[in-house]
Amino acid sequence: MLKKCDYCAKEISYFEQYCSDECHAKTNKFYEISEKFEKLFSIVNMICVFGIPVGIFLFPFAKVPGTIVASISCFILGVLLLLLPFPTDNMISKFKLKKAIKITRIIGICVIVLGLLICGFLFFFLLSE
Ligand SMILES: [Zn+2]
Structure with a gap:
């Protein structure tokens, strides 16, 4: 029976959970950080995921504010995911932590690139006014 390291997905024996102490330490560190910033992450995440459709909804009525809301939401969400890359439990069990x-x-x-595209779209729109 093959088992994989919970961190790096390397094959290990049935009795182990990690392939090395390093993988074990990295996993502990991840859960330490995710526990500390879980609330902050979910609040910022929720606001941004909400902000993107709000910006798109605003767009037909108010093009500039709509684009600004959508692109700022994308930037913040993208930076959040870079700084605090907390995958869903589903992703962790499918791909392992690393x-x-x-x-x-x-x-x-x-998501940051998407924000840049939305920004670029705004400039294009302002120039063609
Ligand atoms: Zn490993």
Whole structure:
């Protein structure tokens, strides 16, 4: 029966949980940080995830404020995911911690790029006015 390290997903024996002390320490550190910043993360996350559709909803009536709300929400959410890359439990059990953190950071970068695109769209709109 093959088992994988809870942190790096390397194959290990059935009786182990981690392949090395380093992986164990990194996992402990992650849960320490996520416990400390869990509340902050979920509040900021909720505001930003709410802010993006609000900005899009505002857009037909108020183009500039709508774009600003949506792009600022994207920037903050992206930076949050880079600084505090807390994957969902689903992602952790599917990819193991190391890869799940990496994927979360990549999503953060994508959200920042989305914010930049929305900003670029605003400049385009203002120039064509
Ligand atoms: Zn490992």
